[in-house]
Amino acid sequence: MxxxxxxxxxxxxxxxxxxxxxxxxxxxxxxxxxxxxxxxFMGVVSSLFALFLTAYVLRMDSPDWHRIGLPWQVWLSTALLTAGSVSMAVASHAARRGEMAMARRALRLGGLGAAGFVASQLWAWLALGAMQVMPAGNPAGSFFYLLTAMHGLHVLGGLAGWGIAMSARGSGDTAVLRMQLCARYWHFLLAVWVVLLAALGWLTPELVRYICGTA
Structure with a gap:
C-alpha cells in the first residue's frame, strides 16, 4: 500500500x-x-399535556363545572396552525430537493401562520373575557386558559427555533436539517392542538362517565 x-x-x-x-x-x-x-422533547411535552388532560377529565365531574362555548376564534387558530404545518412540510420537501428559494418562502409562511395562531388565541381570550369567562371561577374556563396558554408557549418556543432556521444560509445539511426539524415540530403542535380542541369542545361529563362505565 x-x-x-x-x-x-x-x-x-x-x-x-x-x-x-x-x-x-x-x-x-x-x-x-x-x-x-x-x-x-416531544415525548416529554406529550406526557405533560396528558397529565393536564387527565386533571381536566377528573375535574369535570365536580358540581361547580359549567361547560363553556368555544369562541369562533379557535377555528381561525386551527386554520392558521394547519396552514403553518402545511407550509413547513412544503419547506422540508423543497429543501431536500435542493430548492432552497422555495423552501425559505414556505418556511417564512409557516412562521407567519404560527405567529397568526398566537395572535388569534389572544383574540379568543379577549372574546371569552367579554363573555365574563375569567381564568378564576368556572373550572372549565380555567382549564381553557391553562391548556391554550401552555400550547401557546410551545408555539412561541417553536418560533424561536424557526428564527434559527430562517437565519441559516446556503443549502448545506444544516439548513436542510433545521427545516426538517421545524416541520416535524409544527406537525406535532398541530396534533396536540387538535386533541386539546376535541377535549375542550366535545368532551362532556356525561361522555366521560359513559366511557369510564360509571354512567
Missing amino acids: NAEALYKVSRDDFGGNPSGENAANHRRRGRAPASLGLWV
Whole structure:
C-alpha cells in the first residue's frame, strides 16, 4: 500500500474529510443527536399535556363545572396552525430537493401562520373575557386558559427555533436539517392542538362517565 492510499484510509476512517459512503454516514451521525433530541422533547411535552388532560377529565365531574362555548376564534387558530404545518412540510420537501428559494418562502409562511395562531388565541381570550369567562371561577374556563396558554408557549418556543432556521444560509445539511426539524415540530403542535380542541369542545361529563362505565 503506497503512502497516498494509506493517507486516504486514515483520513476516511478517523475523522478527516469523508467522501462517498463515509460522507453520507458522517451526515447521518450529525443529524442523529438533533433528531433524537426533538423526539425526546416531544415525548416529554406529550406526557405533560396528558397529565393536564387527565386533571381536566377528573375535574369535570365536580358540581361547580359549567361547560363553556368555544369562541369562533379557535377555528381561525386551527386554520392558521394547519396552514403553518402545511407550509413547513412544503419547506422540508423543497429543501431536500435542493430548492432552497422555495423552501425559505414556505418556511417564512409557516412562521407567519404560527405567529397568526398566537395572535388569534389572544383574540379568543379577549372574546371569552367579554363573555365574563375569567381564568378564576368556572373550572372549565380555567382549564381553557391553562391548556391554550401552555400550547401557546410551545408555539412561541417553536418560533424561536424557526428564527434559527430562517437565519441559516446556503443549502448545506444544516439548513436542510433545521427545516426538517421545524416541520416535524409544527406537525406535532398541530396534533396536540387538535386533541386539546376535541377535549375542550366535545368532551362532556356525561361522555366521560359513559366511557369510564360509571354512567
